[in-house]
Amino acid sequence: MDIHPIRTKADYAASLAAVSLLVDADPAPGTPEGDALDILTILIERYEAEHFPLAAPSPVEAIKFRMEQAGLSVPDMQPYIGNSNRVYEVLAGKRALSLAMIRRLHEGLHIPAEILIGTA
Known part of the structure; x- marks a missing residue:
């Protein structure tokens, strides 16, 4: 199998087709086919x-x-945002998240802080 960088839409389509065939074959890791699947x-x-x-x-x-x-x-x-009215306001976009809300959502629900802050 000839593996090379994907530079064009045609390269991309060919690579997707090759991966599809390799996935169907389910090669073992460490075999030439398994390595080709990893690289592609x-x-x-x-x-x-x-x-x-x-x-x-x-x-x-x-x-x-x-x-x-x-x-x-x-x-x-409610433990993360506050009373139900506040939760509805946040979910409707009518109220911004406070720093305390961001911390609780991040720690309790594992939502990335950078997304909650809006910097992602």
């Missing part, structure tokens, strides 16, 4: 990071995502 995966990830960057979520989107992930409701958020 790294190259694809690098190409995608450069050509299809993902924007960081807003603090409210991150909180809603974590709530959905963990099956949390508004009452469950």
Whole structure:
């Protein structure tokens, strides 16, 4: 298998097709096929990071995502944000997060602080 940097859309498409075949074959780690899969995966990830960057979520989107992930409701958020009115205001974007809220959300729900601050 000829492995080279992914520079074009055609290279990207060919690499995706090669990875698909390798994944279906399920090669053992340390074999030539397993090494090819590892290398192609790294190259694809690098190409995608450069050509299809993902924007960081807003603090409210991150909180809603974590709530959905963990099956949390508004009452469950009160220890992190405050009374239910305050939770609704934050989730509606009508109230900014305070530093104390950011700390509690980060420590309790493991939401990255840089996302909650809005610097990511």
